Amino acid sequence: MARYSYSRRHFMGFSGAGIASLVPWPGSVALAQVNSALEPDLIVLNAKVYTVDPLEPRAEAFAVKAGRFVAVGRSEDIKSLVGKRTQTFDAKQMTVVPGFIDAHNHAPGAILLYDVIVGNPYQVEFVTIASIVDKLKERARATPPGFWVEGFFFDDTKVEDKRPLTVHDLDQVSREHPVSVRHRGGHTTYYNSKAFELAGVTKATPNSAAGTFDRDANGELNGRVTDRARNVFLNVGKRPTYSAEQILLRNRDALAFISKQFVRYGLTSVHHQGGDLFALQQVRARGDLLHRVSYEAQDDMLEAMIAKGITTGFGDEWIKFGATAEHTCDGSFSERTMALSVPYPGVEPPYQGNVTTTQADLNAWVERVHRAGIQVNCHANGDVTIDMVLTAFERAQRLYPRPSFRPKITHCTLINEDLLRRIKATGAVPAPFTSYGYYNSDKFRFYGEALMQRCMAYRSFADAGIPAAAGSDFSPGPFAPMMGMQGMVTRKGWNGETWGANQRISVAEALRVLTINGAYASHEEALKGSITPGKLADFVVLADDPHTVDPDKIKDIEIVRTVTGGNAVYQA
Numbered sequence: 320m321a322r323y324s325y326s327r328r329h330f331m332g333f334s335g336a337g338i339a340s341l342v343p344w345p346g347s348v349a350l351a352q353v354n355s356a357l358e359p360d361l362i363v364l365n366a367k368v369y370t371v372d373p374l375e376p377r378a379e380a381f382a383v384k385a386g387r388f389v390a391v392g393r394s395e396d397i398k399s400l401v402g403k404r405t406q407t408f409d410a411k412q413m414t415v416v417p418g419f420i421d422a423h424n425h426a427p428g429a430i431l432l433y434d435v436i437v438g439n440p441y442q443v444e445f446v447t448i449a450s451i452v453d454k455l456k457e458r459a460r461a462t463p464p465g466f467w468v469e470g471f472f473f474d475d476t477k478v479e480d481k482r483p484l485t486v487h488d489l490d491q492v493s494r495e496h497p498v499s500v501r502h503r504g505g506h507t508t509y510y511n512s513k514a515f516e517l518a519g520v521t522k523a524t525p526n527s528a529a530g531t532f533d534r535d536a537n538g539e540l541n542g543r544v545t546d547r548a549r550n551v552f553l554n555v556g557k558r559p560t561y562s563a564e565q566i567l568l569r570n571r572d573a574l575a576f577i578s579k580q581f582v583r584y585g586l587t588s589v590h591h592q593g594g595d596l597f598a599l600q601q602v603r604a605r606g607d608l609l610h611r612v613s614y615e616a617q618d619d620m621l622e623a624m625i626a627k628g629i630t631t632g633f634g635d636e637w638i639k640f641g642a643t644a645e646h647t648c649d650g651s652f653s654e655r656t657m658a659l660s661v662p663y664p665g666v667e668p669p670y671q672g673n674v675t676t677t678q679a680d681l682n683a684w685v686e687r688v689h690r691a692g693i694q695v696n697c698h699a700n701g702d703v704t705i706d707m708v709l710t711a712f713e714r715a716q717r718l719y720p721r722p723s724f725r726p727k728i729t730h731c732t733l734i735n736e737d738l739l740r741r742i743k744a745t746g747a748v749p750a751p752f753t754s755y756g757y758y759n760s761d762k763f764r765f766y767g768e769a770l771m772q773r774c775m776a777y778r779s780f781a782d783a784g785i786p787a788a789a790g791s792d793f794s795p796g797p798f799a800p801m802m803g804m805q806g807m808v809t810r811k812g813w814n815g816e817t818w819g820a821n822q823r824i825s826v827a828e829a830l831r832v833l834t835i836n837g838a839y840a841s842h843e844e845a846l847k848g849s850i851t852p853g854k855l856a857d858f859v860v861l862a863d864d865p866h867t868v869d870p871d872k873i874k875d876i877e878i879v880r881t882v883t884g885g886n887a888v889y890q891a
């Protein structure tokens with residue numbers, strides 16, 4: 320194993336006291352107290368540490384004090400820092416990497432805890448339509464007529480029956496209840512006849528540019544409704560109501576639950592799409608928040624920020640206002656509704672996806688948020704839409720220039736050379752899907768190899784020096800960072816198909832995407848994202864080294880321990 324020499328920089332966590340004061344000075348009580356105050360809380364030894372810090376990429380050991388890394392280097396040197404109260408963790412040559420960061424996550428804890436889950440949220444698993452109908456029937460039996468019966472985490476390409484879910488399947492659940500099954504991608508939902516009836520939708524109801532009521536070969540509604548067309552269902556049918564107290568209780572339990580799931584997979588920071596900020600703070604106060612939150616505000620919360628002058632960066636190391644929640648500008652990659660400049664291959668009548676905003680509205684929104692000092696964040700999947708959001712970004716920055724602009728493009732799925740150049744020029748940060756390369760390989764045939772060579776373009780971004788982060792979009796994609804890494808490195812899916820192999824990146828590059836680039840996306844790269852003295856002590860111990868295992872087994876590497884702020888928040 321190579322040796323790595325220290326530099327003074329590696330003790331910068333002790334700065335002020337300086338290296339000299341680490342040497343015991345017998346007879347000096349005052350200095351002894353100083354020294355015990357400087358004793359690390361934790362040292363990790365005998366590890367294969369990938370720091371993701373270009374100044375010292377590899378190390379064997381590090382020390383943690385007051386939740387921060389304070390020294391990084393060789394085991395024998397770090398060992399010399401041990402004090403009476405220092406905990407020692409012998410990593411026995413296991414791999415240690417910075418805590419993983421998910422740059423886009425809906426954190427749907429309440430759905431996971433309380434709703435009917437018809438697919439596997441966390442990994443590839445096939446289900447039958449009969450199992451979906453059975454689960455919903457069971458819920459319907461416990462639900463008064465007229466109330467919604469809803470299923471979640473459906474994936475149209477993970478169905479054993481090898482046919483689409485239809486209105487007829489959902490009519491079997493009930494004709495007394497409106498029934499819906501939401502695709503995990505979040506942009507399409509399947510409804511039963513009762514739901515259509517309550518919403519007044521018939522086969523004669525027209526589609527719009529922002530969404531469709533899909534038909535079968537005979538022109539009848541087939542049950543599937545896309546994007547904004549679903550708005551007609553928002554205010555029909557009944558839903559349970561809860562008191563303010565009950566809502567808070569539910570949200571607290573939901574956030575505590577999802578936090579446990581995140582750290583189980585090695586995530587120590589997650590960019591949340593909105594959610595109950597009060598509940599989040601209560602979960603933290605009672606010690607159940609195990610990961611850090613970059614809170615991305617939407618709706619009323621965003622309006623309150625603008626009205627009251629709260630800007631990106633307000634908060635602390637655990638809960639901090641980041642960019643806005645995604646401002647949705649088009650449809651979905653996985654559900655094939657994103658806005659393309661060419662028709663979807665093989666779709667009749669010709670279809671180019673849904674654009675859910677206008678350039679004028681988008682310009683106005685971006686300008687307003689940007690002027691309020693808040694980092695903008697737009698959801699754009701298709702090349703048509705990425706062009707639109709870049710136009711809005713360029714305009715806002717021209718009118719009101721700001722040095723560290725960093726607008727986020729959530730998903731940023733289908734690019735071309737011109738878009739790449741403009742992303743670089745505006746300083747935009749793309750956050751392509753984390754786990755789709757592996758998880759959604761069964762959907763790429765709908766786009767074809769030519770388009771897939773320009774989708775989730777991690778290679779193009781890396782080559783252009785654009786710090787793309789990774790956003791799982793959970794629920795749409797599983798959030799497991801190791802599954803994400805495998806897909807980025809191999810571009811081979813669960814079904815053995817490889818798509819857009821030109822966009823492969825190395826394990827080292829994927830590690831950056833999943834750590835420091837996620838920190839950059841929320842303006843927190845000085846605080847986290849690498850194992851560097853002075854930064855938050857967030858790290859993950861892996862049972863195996865993704866740099867050396869068979870790339871097709873990266874997703875199976877066990878998370879042995881997840882540590883946030885020096886505290887073990889998950890242990891296998």
Ligand SMILES: [Zn+2]
Pocket residue numbers: 423425592645792
């Ligand atoms: Zn999303």
